[in-house]
Amino acid sequence: MLRKVHALRYRATACELLGVPSVSTTPLPSSIATPEIRRSVTATTASSIVTPLRWCSTNSNSSNAVDGNASAQTSSSSSPAAASQQPKRKVQIAVVGSGPSGCFVASQLAKRHPSLHVDIFERLPVPFGLCRYGVAPDHPDVKNVEKQFMELFQSGRVSWIGNVSIGTQIPVQALLAHYAAVVFATGAGGLKKLRIPGEDLAGVLPARSFVEYYNTYPFPFGSPRFCPFDVERTKRVVVIGNGNVAMDVARVLAGSYKYFCPTDMNCVCLREMMKNKIEMISIVGRRGVNHSAFATAEFRELTKYQEGHVKVEVDPFALDAAIAAVPEGKTARAHKRMMELVHQYTVSEEAFAEERAQRMTDSEGIPLPSAAVAQLNAPPPPSVASSPSDRTPSVRADKRGPCTLRFRYNLTPVAILPSQHRRNCVGGVLFKTCRTAGAKSEEGESEFCVIPCDLVLTSIGCHAESIADIPFDHKAGVMDNVQGRVKGMPRVYCSGWAKNGAKGVILHSVVDAQETVSHLLADMEAGLIPTDATVVDEEQSPPPQQQQREDEVHVTDGQLQWLKVESQAAGGADTSKAVPPAAARTTMAGKYGLVDYFVEKKLQPVSVAGLQRILHVEHQRGVDLGKKAEKIDTTRDMLDVALGGDVGKKADERIRRITPARSDAMMYLKELLDDDTDLAPLAHELAKDMPHKLAQQHPLGRISPGQL
Structure with missing residues (x-):
C-alpha cells in the first residue's frame, strides 16, 4: 500500500510537470488514463490537489490544443450529443533534438501550417545544442539565435521538453503511437578516429x-x-x-x-x-x-x-x-x-x-x-618543469x-x-x-x-549516432534517408547533421529544415500522414498476440507504400492520390500520451518555466563573477534549479555559493559602527565567533572574481 501511495505521488508530480489539468477540475485524457489510474487519482484528490503548470509556456494567453481537447472530453462524457461538437485536435508533430536544426524545423512547421502543434524533445535539461556547447565563447553574435528560439518556445505553438532521451528512455514507436510524424534532428554526436x-x-x-x-x-x-x-x-x-x-x-x-x-x-x-x-x-x-x-x-x-x-x-x-x-x-x-x-x-x-x-x-x-x-x-x-619551484624565478x-x-x-x-x-x-x-x-x-x-x-x-569530423529502430547508414554516418524521409519508416523524417552529415554552419540548417518540412507537409497533403486520431478503442482491440501479427503486416504494407512514394517523389510523379498506410495509427495525444512512460521511468521532464529558472541562475552567477554568464556544470544542479521552490532555492545558493545564514553578531554591525569606520579589525574579531563551516566558506581577505 505504501508503494502505491508513493507511485500516486510521483504521478501527481509528473502530471504537474506535464501540465495535465488538475484532477479536481478536468480528468486525464481517456487515451492515457486507464480505469485503475482514474480510481487511484480520484481516491487521492481529497488529500492532495495539484496546481498544474503550463507545459513549456509562460504566456498565459497561449492555448494548447490538447488542453482544449481534455476539457471537451469532460463535457462529452456528460452529454453524448456534445461529442459531435468537440473541437478537432491539432495535428501533433514530435521533433527530437533542440539544437539549431530541430528549432528551425519546429519554426518552419509552426509558420507554414496553422493546425500543427510541435513538441521538441531534448536529452539535456537545456536546449540549443551546438549554439550553446559548440560555438566559441568569444562569438556571442552567433548565439543571438537563442533569443529567437526562446520566443518560439513561448509562442504556444511549440512546446519544449527537456531531460528526456528518445530511443533509450522512450522508444520511437511510443512517439509514433501518439504523434502524426516524428522528425529527428539529433546532430552528429559520434567522433571519427584516425585509426x-x-x-x-x-x-x-x-x-x-x-x-x-x-x-x-x-x-x-x-x-x-x-x-x-x-x-x-x-x-x-x-x-x-x-x-x-x-x-x-x-x-x-x-x-x-x-x-x-x-x-x-x-x-x-x-x-x-x-x-x-x-x-x-x-x-x-x-x-x-x-x-x-x-x-x-x-x-x-x-x-x-x-x-x-x-x-x-x-x-x-x-x-x-x-x-x-x-x-x-x-x-x-x-x-x-x-x-x-x-x-x-x-x-x-x-x-x-x-x-x-x-x-x-x-x-x-x-x-x-x-x-x-x-x-x-x-x-x-625548464619552463615546463613539473613543480613550480623548478621554474625560473624571473618569469611571472x-x-x-x-x-x-x-x-x-x-x-x-x-x-x-x-x-x-x-x-x-x-x-x-x-x-x-x-x-x-x-x-x-x-x-x-x-x-x-x-x-x-x-x-x-x-x-577530422564527426558522424550521427544510431538510434534504436531507426535505419542507419554506417558508411556515411547519417540516418538512411531520401531527402529527409527515413527509408522504410513511414512518418519518420530527419534533418540537419543527422540527415546530411557534419558540414556547414548554423545558418545552413535553415535551408535543410525547409526541405524536410516541405516533404513532410507534402506527405500530409497526400494523405500519408494522418491529421486526426486513428487508433481503435481498447475494448475493440484484438488479443496481444493477434494484434502484434496484424501490426507486423500493417508495417510491412506501410513500408512498401512508403518506398513507392519515395521513388515517385524522386521521379517527380504525382502523389496526391496516395492512400494512407495502414500502419499510421496514432492517438494524436502528443506529450499527454507519454505520461505513463514518465511515471514508469521516473523521469524529470523540464519545461520552459524550469529552463527560465536555469538561465536566470546562470546569469546571476555570471553577475557574481563579473562576466556575462556562468553555465551550470552538472545536470543534477540544473534539475534542482528547474524544480523551483525550496529545492531550487537551495540549489541556487549552492551553485552561487551564497551564505544561507549569518552569525548573530553580524546583525548588530550596522548599529555599532559609523560609515567611515575601518571594518577590517572588527571583521577579524567577528570571525572568531562565526561558525567554523561559515568561516571556511567565506575566508577573510579573499578577492571576489569580479574584482580581478
Missing part, C-alpha cells in the same frame, strides 16, 4: 573534448571541471584538420586567458589557461591549401587576433594554381579572395626548405642522416609569451610517436608528404617528416 598507431597515447584527444570543456558541457555527459590535458607541460600542439572547430581551439590555445574573462567560458578553464605557455600550434591539412575547410572570416579574425602576441604563418604555395583549382561548393570569386588572403602570410621558400630538411625521416619515423627530430629527443625545457607565472600559428598542408598522419622521456605520452606525429601541392597523398613521390608536439587534437 593509426599511437592514437591511444596520453595527450591525443578529439578537439571537441576541449570545446566541451571550455563550453561547460555538463556532467555526466562531459567533464567541465577537469581539463583533458596537462596545460602546464604543453609547449607545442598539433591540430589535425583545418575546419572551423580547429580554428576555434587554436584561437583559444594561442590567446591570453584575459581575452576570455568577460565571456561565458568555464571559470575552471580560465584558471587552467592562466598556466598556458604554448609557443607553437601546427594546424595540419591532408590536402592542399585550396581545400581548406575554414571560412574566410575565421582566418581573417585569426590574423587580427591579439596582434603582436599571435603570429600566423602558412606553408608556401603557388597562388595562381590554387586560385584555378576551385573546390566544389565554392564560387570562384570567394575562393580567389580567400586564397589571396592566405597567401599574404606564407613563409619564404628558403625557410620552408630548411625546416623540412630538418624534419625528414623514413617511413618508420627514424631521422635521416641530416638530423630530424632533435627536439623530440631533447630534454624538456601568469605571463604569456608569443605564440605562432602555422598552417601546414599536404600532410597525412601515419603514426603518433611516443615521447622519449615519457613513453606513454605523445612526443610527435609522423606525416607522409607529397611533392606536388594540391595532389592527393597517394600520388607522386612520398616523403616522411615528424612534427614534435606535446598535444595532438584531432578535428
Whole structure:
C-alpha cells in the first residue's frame, strides 16, 4: 500500500510537470488514463490537489490544443450529443533534438501550417545544442539565435521538453503511437578516429573534448571541471584538420586567458589557461591549401587576433594554381579572395626548405642522416618543469609569451610517436608528404617528416549516432534517408547533421529544415500522414498476440507504400492520390500520451518555466563573477534549479555559493559602527565567533572574481 501511495505521488508530480489539468477540475485524457489510474487519482484528490503548470509556456494567453481537447472530453462524457461538437485536435508533430536544426524545423512547421502543434524533445535539461556547447565563447553574435528560439518556445505553438532521451528512455514507436510524424534532428554526436598507431597515447584527444570543456558541457555527459590535458607541460600542439572547430581551439590555445574573462567560458578553464605557455600550434591539412575547410572570416579574425602576441604563418604555395583549382561548393570569386588572403602570410621558400630538411625521416619515423627530430629527443625545457619551484624565478607565472600559428598542408598522419622521456605520452606525429601541392597523398613521390608536439587534437569530423529502430547508414554516418524521409519508416523524417552529415554552419540548417518540412507537409497533403486520431478503442482491440501479427503486416504494407512514394517523389510523379498506410495509427495525444512512460521511468521532464529558472541562475552567477554568464556544470544542479521552490532555492545558493545564514553578531554591525569606520579589525574579531563551516566558506581577505 505504501508503494502505491508513493507511485500516486510521483504521478501527481509528473502530471504537474506535464501540465495535465488538475484532477479536481478536468480528468486525464481517456487515451492515457486507464480505469485503475482514474480510481487511484480520484481516491487521492481529497488529500492532495495539484496546481498544474503550463507545459513549456509562460504566456498565459497561449492555448494548447490538447488542453482544449481534455476539457471537451469532460463535457462529452456528460452529454453524448456534445461529442459531435468537440473541437478537432491539432495535428501533433514530435521533433527530437533542440539544437539549431530541430528549432528551425519546429519554426518552419509552426509558420507554414496553422493546425500543427510541435513538441521538441531534448536529452539535456537545456536546449540549443551546438549554439550553446559548440560555438566559441568569444562569438556571442552567433548565439543571438537563442533569443529567437526562446520566443518560439513561448509562442504556444511549440512546446519544449527537456531531460528526456528518445530511443533509450522512450522508444520511437511510443512517439509514433501518439504523434502524426516524428522528425529527428539529433546532430552528429559520434567522433571519427584516425585509426593509426599511437592514437591511444596520453595527450591525443578529439578537439571537441576541449570545446566541451571550455563550453561547460555538463556532467555526466562531459567533464567541465577537469581539463583533458596537462596545460602546464604543453609547449607545442598539433591540430589535425583545418575546419572551423580547429580554428576555434587554436584561437583559444594561442590567446591570453584575459581575452576570455568577460565571456561565458568555464571559470575552471580560465584558471587552467592562466598556466598556458604554448609557443607553437601546427594546424595540419591532408590536402592542399585550396581545400581548406575554414571560412574566410575565421582566418581573417585569426590574423587580427591579439596582434603582436599571435603570429600566423602558412606553408608556401603557388597562388595562381590554387586560385584555378576551385573546390566544389565554392564560387570562384570567394575562393580567389580567400586564397589571396592566405597567401599574404606564407613563409619564404628558403625557410620552408630548411625546416623540412630538418624534419625528414623514413617511413618508420627514424631521422635521416641530416638530423630530424632533435627536439623530440631533447630534454624538456625548464619552463615546463613539473613543480613550480623548478621554474625560473624571473618569469611571472601568469605571463604569456608569443605564440605562432602555422598552417601546414599536404600532410597525412601515419603514426603518433611516443615521447622519449615519457613513453606513454605523445612526443610527435609522423606525416607522409607529397611533392606536388594540391595532389592527393597517394600520388607522386612520398616523403616522411615528424612534427614534435606535446598535444595532438584531432578535428577530422564527426558522424550521427544510431538510434534504436531507426535505419542507419554506417558508411556515411547519417540516418538512411531520401531527402529527409527515413527509408522504410513511414512518418519518420530527419534533418540537419543527422540527415546530411557534419558540414556547414548554423545558418545552413535553415535551408535543410525547409526541405524536410516541405516533404513532410507534402506527405500530409497526400494523405500519408494522418491529421486526426486513428487508433481503435481498447475494448475493440484484438488479443496481444493477434494484434502484434496484424501490426507486423500493417508495417510491412506501410513500408512498401512508403518506398513507392519515395521513388515517385524522386521521379517527380504525382502523389496526391496516395492512400494512407495502414500502419499510421496514432492517438494524436502528443506529450499527454507519454505520461505513463514518465511515471514508469521516473523521469524529470523540464519545461520552459524550469529552463527560465536555469538561465536566470546562470546569469546571476555570471553577475557574481563579473562576466556575462556562468553555465551550470552538472545536470543534477540544473534539475534542482528547474524544480523551483525550496529545492531550487537551495540549489541556487549552492551553485552561487551564497551564505544561507549569518552569525548573530553580524546583525548588530550596522548599529555599532559609523560609515567611515575601518571594518577590517572588527571583521577579524567577528570571525572568531562565526561558525567554523561559515568561516571556511567565506575566508577573510579573499578577492571576489569580479574584482580581478
